Amino acid sequence: MPEIVNTAQAQAWNGPEGAHWARHQDRWNAVNGGFDEPLLDAAGVTAAHRTLDIGCGSGQTTLLAARRAPQGLAQGLDLSGPMLAEARARAVREGIANVSFTQGDAQAHPFEPGGFDAAISRYGVMFFADPAAAFGNIGRALRPGGRLAFVCPTEPALNGWVVALAALRGILPLGDFDRPGRPGMFSLAAPDHVRAVLGAAGYTDVAVEQVTADGNWGQGTEDAADFLLSSGPGRHLMGQVAPAEQARARRVLVDHLRDHEAADDGTVRLRSTSWLVTATAA
Template sequence: MPEIVNTAQEQAWNGPEGAHWARHQDRWNAVNEGFDEPLLTAAGIAADTRTLDIGCGAGQTTVLAARRAPAGRALGLDLSGPMLAEARARAAREGVANAAFVQGDAQTHPLEDGAFDAAISRYGVMFFADPEAAFGNIARALRPGGRLAFVCPAEPELNDWLVAMTSLRDLLPVGDLGTPGQPGMFSLSAPDRIRAVLAAAGLTAVAVDRADAHGNWGADAEDAADFLLLSGPGRHFTAQVDPATQDRARQTLTDHLRAHETADGTVRLRSASWLVTATRP
């Protein structure tokens, strides 16, 4: 495998975090799949499009892109071995032969110049150690006129899951879950930062538009609270307190999530995001 320079993320996504996402891929897809149609439409995927899916995870968006392009192909690129194993199994199970997957670092992976018509990402571009290098590599992989489309989180305070977690600050050591412009999930939450990074990567016609979706986080408030506390941040915070405090935190979070239960009991939380498009000149 080519050199990995984003070593912190490589370790995380091949450790407990990657294993958790691979094991719960269907649940994470239920959280984020509201962005699939807007993302694929923004990328302009047609019957013969060659698509690169950055941070493809367990492969849902890669498979969807491949289905839209029966005369084209889709390649998913991700750091996580456990998630890519699930992605390959998904494509095989669904009989999608024009989807393939490769493990690598988007900052350094040797992508062929001009090999793709479109590049997409659903929440897979926020964790680059060097975003300018990563987007520059992605841009070179697009043909002239090729289109980049990705979804990334907008302001932290507009995301219901994060508001829910911050409700536990009296019980858990919940620190700053996201700082715009700093490495992490909200590194691209400021539109000016997005435009500057993509311009530095040589991309043009950058557009940053709001796109919100309400994802399904659980069958009811108790189920959603357990799922949130099993996520990476949740596990990190609860590991630092005693079992009695963990129980109180779970009950507090459950009570908070009651307000988000729908008529059938499922918990739906808003993810506030940016839908970004750009072009290789």
Template sequence: MASAVDPAQDQAWNGPEGVHWARTQDRWNAVNDGFNAPLLDAVGIAPDHRVLDVGCGAGRTTRLAALRAPHGHALGVDLSAPMLAEARALAARDGVGNISFVRGDAQTHPFDPGAHDAAISRYGAMFFADPVAAFGNIGRALRPGGRLALVCPSDPALNDWVTAMTSLRGILPVGDFGLPDRPGMFSLSDPGRVRAVLTAAGFTAVSVEETRAYGTWGRGAADAADFLLATGPGRHLMDRSDAPTRTRARTALTDRLRPHETPGGAVRLLSTAWLVTAARP
């Protein structure tokens, strides 16, 4: 049975955004690696567990899950062919053999029922067109008693990269960074909605706890500014602006990030997220 995919998300993650993430996966791991241990600890991976990684990207958390389950297996699923190519290459480089990857939309992919003991997602579960259907499908992939753990952004105002970008509103046409009831980075930022979605999808024992981690965004303020402006939201804003405006925005963002430089020159920004756990009955 073929897996249907969301056309808009398929186009985005196999276009410039997917290519960007694949090429810069080391940088994104430097941003988000602080959430790895809380995520993996929360789901309780045993040595023989079969783990499903939803929105696995270039496979960082999939590889870590596989290492925690040396007698089990980790399966990463993602829409992005460019990122999955990186994931397979990195798993081969690191000699992680109990791992595989599949291209598909976790909302509709025909997972083997009850084939997994645990499901995880680090910033990969916010883009579903129908989150109740998606988490229902993920739940059916879990055995009875299987556990789900995911990390998703909380309030945009509690994330330093967002406040840095919104500081450019006098220069660039910066709008809202997503709404809590529409697919996008902050679609699960309302904890009440998270609980309602997972409960409707058939999960029990839903817990939503705040977790925070600092990530490294660049080797200096100018480097971090260039990186932020090359991400999807930043690139969209810069593409709509003329050259002088782009220069002003880059200079202003560099100045805004300079106080976040460490003595060694790295730019460290705080990310605030929800650590969500739930169980399949």
């Protein structure tokens, strides 16, 4: 068994949350895929690069990195067994051989020192139990001068899915789920904190750039509302109220999403605003 330090996240991503993401991998890629090319460009993945994908999930960015480096390789690391099973199956279906997937904890995994040219992550680095230790371990896996590039959310108010859920305040017990800086999705929302964490982990040349992408959340407001409410935060909030409040929350969310429904094809798009972070390993 791999050494796991971040036990709470391992439990979540090997339970209902991981199963949900594995089952809906194509939908989540439609939500977040607008960041894929900027991420890989920032990491400089080309030709014979050896790329490590942290929190790779069902493997979208890992497979893209492998395609960019046909003479190189890409390795995905994730806590989630269900998502990694989907990643391996997808690699087989797409005939990509220069890729592998490993279950493990980035904070404790015994990477080969200097084994990679670049490390990337699309929304996979916000949940570390000890961020400085995890980024330090990733840095040791990079060759000297190797490139770290990752995408993480900016402040909640600049992300459409958070604004949509916030419209349900007073119906669902939202609490402070959308407060930046607390452990979880928005733990790296403050650029100064990002720079401090990476500096403590031994990186140099840290740069933080704001990037945006419009994600496809569904075909029509009913579909998009159901998908958003079936996600981890939505499912958690809905599970705390009675059926009457659940039905009311869904109606309010459907109404909110009407402003984001395309007139031509009914696609519901919400804007995500993220930090594209790059740094150099010592």
